[in-house]
Amino acid sequence: MTTNQQLSYTVDGAVRATGLTRTRLYAAIGEGSLRSFKDGRRRMISAKALEEFITKLERDSARRVA
Template identity: 60%
Template sequence: MNTDKISFTVEEAALATGMNRSRLYQAIGKHQLKTFKAGRRRMVSRKALEEFIAKLERESSKGAA
């Protein structure tokens, strides 16, 4: 998969992050992961994925401290 892309379908985002689609759709539903529509396709920008993962890392490190 080309990880130089700047946007991904949810399925591609799942592959790129190692998370499953259900987890990403759950995050989208809770407004934790920003998405946009391109025609009928739901897309996730690289920036939104990076921000989402950074937030998960911050939350995880708070619990470990």
């Protein structure tokens, strides 16, 4: 199966992909609400983990508004 979808991002790549700040992403990683992994010295975040994190942010935001 061939796909053009990127499967994982560096933190800087995740910043570009999501529009969130590095500080916000590292805080989420530190508090355990965003899963990540190391590849050598690089911190990586899977596309799936980013999707789940953003979905959670949307849900939490909708609860605060309601």
